[in-house]
Amino acid sequence: xxxxxxxxxxxxxxxxxxxxxxxxxxxxxxxxxxxxxxxxxxxxxxxxxxxxxxxxxxxxxxxxxxxxxxxxxxxxxxxxxxxxxxxxxxxxxxxxxxxxxxxxxxxxxxxxxxxxxxxxxxxxxxxxxxxxxxxxxxxxxxxxxxxxxxxxxxxxxxxxxxxxxxxxxxxxxxxxxxxxxxxxxxxxxxxxxxxxxxxxxxxxxxxxxxxxxxxxxxxxxxxxxxxxxxxxxxxxxxxxxxxxxxxxxxxxxxxxxxxxxxxxxxxxxxxxxxxxxxxxxxxxxxxxxxxxxxxxxxxxxxxxxxxxxxxxxxxxxxxxxxxxxxxxxxxxxxxxxxxxxxxxxxxxxxxxxxxxxxxxxxxxxxxxxxxxxxxxxxxxxxxxxxxxxxxxxxxxxxxxxxxxxxxxxxxxxxxxxxxxxxxxxxxxxxxxxxxxxxxxxxxxxxxxxxxxxxxxxxxxxxxxxxxxxxxxxxxxxxxxxxxxxxxxxxxxxxxxxxxxxxxxxxxxxxxxxxxxxxxxxxxxxxxxxxxxxxxxx
Numbered sequence: 001x002x003x004x005x006x007x008x009x010x011x012x013x014x015x016x017x018x019x020x021x022x023x024x025x026x027x028x029x030x031x032x033x034x035x036x037x038x039x040x041x042x043x044x045x046x047x048x049x050x051x052x053x054x055x056x057x058x059x060x061x062x063x064x065x066x067x068x069x070x071x072x073x074x075x076x077x078x079x080x081x082x083x084x085x086x087x088x089x090x091x092x093x094x095x096x097x098x099x100x101x102x103x104x105x106x107x108x109x110x111x112x113x114x115x116x117x118x119x120x121x122x123x124x125x126x127x128x129x130x131x132x133x134x135x136x137x138x139x140x141x142x143x144x145x146x147x148x149x150x151x152x153x154x155x156x157x158x159x160x161x162x163x164x165x166x167x168x169x170x171x172x173x174x175x176x177x178x179x180x181x182x183x184x185x186x187x188x189x190x191x192x193x194x195x196x197x198x199x200x201x202x203x204x205x206x207x208x209x210x211x212x213x214x215x216x217x218x219x220x221x222x223x224x225x226x227x228x229x230x231x232x233x234x235x236x237x238x239x240x241x242x243x244x245x246x247x248x249x250x251x252x253x254x255x256x257x258x259x260x261x262x263x264x265x266x267x268x269x270x271x272x273x274x275x276x277x278x279x280x281x282x283x284x285x286x287x288x289x290x291x292x293x294x295x296x297x298x299x300x301x302x303x304x305x306x307x308x309x310x311x312x313x314x315x316x317x318x319x320x321x322x323x324x325x326x327x328x329x330x331x332x333x334x335x336x337x338x339x340x341x342x343x344x345x346x347x348x349x350x351x352x353x354x355x356x357x358x359x360x361x362x363x364x365x366x367x368x369x370x371x372x373x374x375x376x377x378x379x380x381x382x383x384x385x386x387x388x389x390x391x392x393x394x395x396x397x398x399x400x401x402x403x404x405x406x407x408x409x410x411x412x413x414x415x416x417x418x419x420x421x422x423x424x425x426x427x428x429x430x431x432x433x434x435x436x437x438x439x440x441x442x443x444x445x446x447x448x449x450x451x452x453x454x455x456x457x458x459x460x461x462x463x464x465x466x467x468x469x470x471x472x473x474x475x476x477x478x479x480x481x482x483x484x485x486x487x488x489x490x491x492x493x494x495x496x497x498x499x500x501x502x503x504x505x506x507x508x509x510x511x512x513x514x515x516x517x518x519x520x521x522x523x524x525x526x527x528x529x530x531x532x533x534x535x536x537x
Contacts, residue, residue: 012309016316021291023320024365027327028287029280031369040268042259050247050262058239060260065239069232076228077174078221084169088162090213094134095158102147102154137212142205160198161206164189168214175216182211283368294361302354311350314459318342319362326366335415335436336443339366339380340387340407344448347388349461359384375422383411387444401445408441467511471496471518478518481525487533488524492517 040046149157168188176184189207196203241247241261248258262268298305305311322342329337339362347355363380370376390403415437419430456466471478482489496517503513528534 009306009309013306013312016312017291017295020316020319021288024287024291024323025284027323028283028365028368031327031330031371040254040259040262042254042256044254046248046250046252046254046258049250050265050267052241052243052245052247053265055243056241056261056264058241058261059264060257061239062236065236066233069236070229073225073229073232075174076221076224077172077218078224079169079172080217080219083215083217083219084166087169087213087215087217088165091134091161091165091209092158094209095154095161098135098143098146099154105147133212134209137208138205139208142208145201145205157202157206160202161209164192164206165210165214167192168210169217172218173216175219181215184216185211185214287365287368290361290364294357297357298354302351305350305354310459310461314349314455314461315346315358317459318345322362323365323369326369330370333433333436334370334372334376335379335411335433335440337366337370337380338444338447339363340384340411340440340444341447343384343387344404344407344444345451345455348448348452348463349455349459352388355388356385359388375418378418379411379414383407383414386410401449404441404445404448407444408438411437411441462512467515470515477522481522485524485528485531485534487535488521488528488531491533492519492521495520 146154146157168185171188173184173188186207189203189210193200193203198206247261248254254262259268305315319342322338326337326339339359342362343355343359346352346358360381363377363384366372366380367377387403387407390406412434415433416430419433452463455461456463469475473479473482478489481492496514499513499517500510502508503510524531524534
């Protein structure tokens with residue numbers, strides 16, 4: 001029977017723990033911290049003041065420096081001798097082939113004159129041309145000019161063409177993708193015409209020959225240029241934004257530069273799963289680790305929570321309500337998040353020491369849901385430590401009211417100190433923050449006192465306040481004991497006082513010991529006259 005009860009309790013606790021983790025992950029993943037970010041755009045107004053959470057590299061400004069360094073490196077060129085040799089060889093081959101064709105034409109024409117008496121000249125056969133780009137560019141008129149040259153003049157003209165080509169290459173004119181080499185050569189030849197002794201007719205033929213094959217030989221040295229650019233980039237010092245440095249103030253216009261910084265800090269709205277998979281994985285690890293730590297802490301020091309399933313169900317219910325309400329209040333001032341209400345109820349219904357640890361845990365989880373910051377966590381962590389400590393000393397409902405007022409005052413003091421520390425000045429928002437903190441403290445008090453009887457009744461939790469109500473002299477059973485068995489009543493008072501004193505000394509529940517002392521002999525009411533303390537005389 002005991003084993004069956006233990007298994008049932010274990011199953012309930014595991015179910016509550018796993019479902020709490022799953023629901024928490026779902027709410028955190030769909031919260032602004034992971035899913036939405038801030039709706040920021042270039043040209044829009046900043047919704048808040050952003051500062052660098054740590055020293056970060058300003059990628060935008062650093063990239064501008066890198067781009068400037070790269071653009072400042074002029075392309076490096078090298079002279080490709082193989083290109084020059086190829087052009088000169090192609091020109092020389094043309095002249096060699098053309099010379100052979102010219103000789104054949106001259107022989108054929110001479111033979112034709114011998115074979116035609118009376119001076120009749122037959123129609124000339126088509127003149128063959130070498131299979132090259134140069135031959136295609138040379139006109140028939142140019143061919144006739146070359147045909148009429150003597151062998152010496154022909155060789156001299158060839159040397160002039162080759163020499164002009166070499167002189168063009170010696171200029172080391174850099175490659176220009178926007179200007180064909182032929183255009184550059186034409187400009188070069190135009191200047192040469194002013195001083196050249198070559199006849200204009202021959203210069204025109206030279207232009208046709210060279211322009212058809214000319215190309216740049218002074219080309220860009222890609223390896224050297226890349227190396228020079230890499231060297232320039234290596235000398236660029238990255239621009240660093242220091243920790244705490246202001247990025248933009250609330251209400252300022254977001255520039256392209258600021259947008260790039262905020263985007264690098266993951267403040268900009270992202271909805272695609274690929275961008276969020278790593279943050280989701282990270283927050284899952286954090287939340288699971290946090291739950292496991294809190295689970296073992298409670299199991300070590302407050303095992304009764306796991307033994308009494310009503311307390312476990314109460315803790316689960318309060319936690320679920322808290323995270324759901326937090327998700328719904330992401331646009332409200334963070335002081336109104338009901339973390340302190342959760343903490344106060346846990347202190348009154350379960351244990352105030354457990355409430356301190358649970359407050360720290362839920363403050364961190366709500367920070368993820370709310371997309372809070374250090375101010376958020378500091379406010380709830382510190383006030384959440386004070387709240388259960390004060391609540392632990394409340395034994396009556398009027399004392400709870402006093403504790404609630406004290407908590408409201410502490411919240412106002414905390415928000416004042418944090419505003420002065422984090423904002424470095426008494427901003428115009430300080431009075432509003434103080435008012436929010438006071439209202440939040442009073443709402444915490446109202447919700448805690450108002451809902452306390454509900455939690456006591458639904459989950460069967462007996463609080464110190466409930467125990468003290470049981471020993472109230474106006475309690476019907478106590479009044480009956482006082483009237484019908486006065487001796488037993490007096491004896492019960494003495495026992496309750498002794499039990500209460502002993503409980504204080506050993507750190508036990510003094511209120512429970514006092515109630516036990518009051519009612520330990522209540523059965524004597526059945527026949528009070530059977531007991532000597534109730535017999536007079």
